[in-house]
Amino acid sequence: MDASTRLSLYRTMVRIRAFEEAIRREYYVGKQPVFDIGAGPVPGEMHLSAGQEPVAAGLCAHLGPDDALTGPHRPHHIALAHGVDMKRMTAEIFGRESGLCHGKGGHMHLFAPEVHFGCSGIIAEGMPTACGQALAFKKRGTDQVAAAVVGEGAVNQGGFHESLNLAALWKLPVIFVVEDNDWGISVPRSASTSNFSATDRGRAYGIPGERVEDNSVEGVYEACGRAVQRARRGEGPSLVEVHTLRLWGHFEGDAQGYRQSELEDVPGRDPIPTYRRTLIEEGVLDEEEAQRIRAEAEEEVEAAIRFAKESPEPAPDEALEHVFA
Numbered sequence: 001m002d003a004s005t006r007l008s009l010y011r012t013m014v015r016i017r018a019f020e021e022a023i024r025r026e027y028y029v030g031k032q033p034v035f036d037i038g039a040g041p042v043p044g045e046m047h048l049s050a051g052q053e054p055v056a057a058g059l060c061a062h063l064g065p066d067d068a069l070t071g072p073h074r075p076h077h078i079a080l081a082h083g084v085d086m087k088r089m090t091a092e093i094f095g096r097e098s099g100l101c102h103g104k105g106g107h108m109h110l111f112a113p114e115v116h117f118g119c120s121g122i123i124a125e126g127m128p129t130a131c132g133q134a135l136a137f138k139k140r141g142t143d144q145v146a147a148a149v150v151g152e153g154a155v156n157q158g159g160f161h162e163s164l165n166l167a168a169l170w171k172l173p174v175i176f177v178v179e180d181n182d183w184g185i186s187v188p189r190s191a192s193t194s195n196f197s198a199t200d201r202g203r204a205y206g207i208p209g210e211r212v213e214d215n216s217v218e219g220v221y222e223a224c225g226r227a228v229q230r231a232r233r234g235e236g237p238s239l240v241e242v243h244t245l246r247l248w249g250h251f252e253g254d255a256q257g258y259r260q261s262e263l264e265d266v267p268g269r270d271p272i273p274t275y276r277r278t279l280i281e282e283g284v285l286d287e288e289e290a291q292r293i294r295a296e297a298e299e300e301v302e303a304a305i306r307f308a309k310e311s312p313e314p315a316p317d318e319a320l321e322h323v324f325a
């Protein structure tokens, strides 16, 4: 892989991490000393994606703004990597009028039609949506593709199986990406899933698939590249399963008592310092450049946070506008 692609993957991951760290900092404002989920400037649940950046960077490197992407309840990494506007996304997370959904969706409901991005708090919900988008692209005869990212907890949902079935039957230009972070909230795969392999499940429907081990951003990049090219060539759907890592809790405030023994090892498996070391050892990156990349990311993120905080909240008499439920 050439140096500029590797650097670009690294930059994307650092940008996402800087964002998640800043959102985490802001989220805890007003929620201490006893955690109160409804308090502070960012009330409600917060599912952050730290550790899963390789999935976003490796997949989105192959997608453009004309390609569609749907995400799960843990959406920030893929939204940012796909080009969703960081300022308006941050304002949405803060519940402000200038947000992507005028502050009424919150962090699990980010919609950016200009880059064909949407996500939902309902597990597996993005898969049927991606099939619909892929069907539209196919009918129009364009080479656009749709991708859906879901957690491994989605593989037992009806929407997962129904989507695999129709995507294969109609040979849709769609890529299903499963982020296997071992946990569905506090439930390990072994307690919920009879056949661990999402790739095997895909094969049962005639969909080729690959599993990427070790949370490797380059592995994701290669596998998603093959999947996206297949879809663009009109050869139908693919499935990519990534063994990734949830660095933090299921949601912020999660004490993670269910994985205490594993937590000691978790920081050492952080994909960003690992990739940084590799790139430095192989002469693609040096310390100075690495620091500059992080500083640029922080600057962009802090500007987005300022934009959100300076934006007004939606007016009470507009509470029912832009709401479709």
Ligand SMILES: Cc1ncc(C[n+]2csc(CCOP(=O)(O)OP(=O)(O)O)c2C)c(N)n1
Pocket (backbone or CB within 6 Å): 073, 074, 121, 122, 123, 150, 151, 152, 153, 154, 179, 181, 183, 184, 185, 246, 250
């Ligand atoms: C249809 C549905 N059932 C249950 C839930 C509650 N729920 C929220 S997150 C979650 C676990 C998801 O695990 P996974 O798909 O592996 O994603 P991760 O949180 O690990 O990223 C569940 C069951 C939901 N949001 N939607």
